[in-house]
Amino acid sequence: LLPLVSFPIGVSSQGEFLVEISGTTVTITCPLEDEDIQWELSGKTQDTRERKFIIKDHDSTPANLSCSWGSEKRQLYLNAKVCATCEELDALTVAGIITADLLITLGVLILVYYFSKGRKGRASSAGDSRPRGQKMQRPPPVPNPDYEPIRKGQREVYAGLAPRAI
Numbered sequence: 421l422l423p424l425v426s427f428p429i430g431v432s433s434q435g436e437f438l439v440e441i442s443g444t445t446v447t448i449t450c451p452l453e454d455e456d457i458q459w460e461l462s463g464k465t466q467d468t469r470e471r472k473f474i475i476k477d478h479d480s481t482p483a484n485l486s487c488s489w490g491s492e493k494r495q496l497y498l499n500a501k502v503c504a505t506c507e508e509l510d511a512l513t514v515a516g517i518i519t520a521d522l523l524i525t526l527g528v529l530i531l532v533y534y535f536s537k538g539r540k541g542r543a544s545s546a547g548d549s550r551p552r553g554q555k556m557q558r559p560p561p562v563p564n565p566d567y568e569p570i571r572k573g574q575r576e577v578y579a580g581l582a583p584r585a586i
Contacts, residue, residue, distance in 0.1 A: 437496045444502045446475040450487035451494055460486045478502050 438449040450457050450471050459466040459473045462483050466473065473487070482499040 437494070439496075439498070439500065441500055441502060442508060443506065444477050444479075444504050446478045446498070446500050446502065448473045448475070448485060448487075448496065448498070452487060452489045452492055454489045457487050457489050460488075 436451055440447040440449075450459075450473070452471070455471070456469050457471055459468055461473075461475070462485075468474075471487075473485070478500065480501050482497065484495065485498050486493055486495040488494070
């Protein structure tokens with residue numbers, strides 16, 4: 421979705437070009453104040469003699485454009501991207517869409533907050549088959565008889581594990 425775009429372009433001593441884009445139509449206003457202006461588009465002289473030059477069905481190709489009156493000449497390099505299927509939106513519509521999106525997002529956040537607030541203290545009972553009475557403590561694991569802890573004064577049990585010289 422593209423809005424109607426209007427750009428002041430090409431600053432000159434008497435003003436600047438005004439380029440308006442609407443769909444595939446590009447309207448350029450010459451900065452020269454006089455009537456009977458001669459337009460050139462990519463080196464070809466155009467029929468119109470008005471201050472506004474309208475290019476219908478512009479194909480987004482860059483073009484060199486100039487307007488002249490007598491000895492005065494102003495030039496413009498036009499590189500405008502146009503879209504045939506785009507819709508024009510004014511600033512109020514765009515602001516309304518953004519505001520509605522923010523309000524909907526805020527509403528979803530508030531709903532999630534209030535629905536998750538009540539579930540904070542509850543534990544899930546899925547997959548838990550133990551009774552909910554007192555917390556049962558497990559006894560410590562039985563020590564493996566293959567391993568015996570080292571105690572002071574009993575080093576001879578492990579004396580054979582010392583590195584041997586070859």
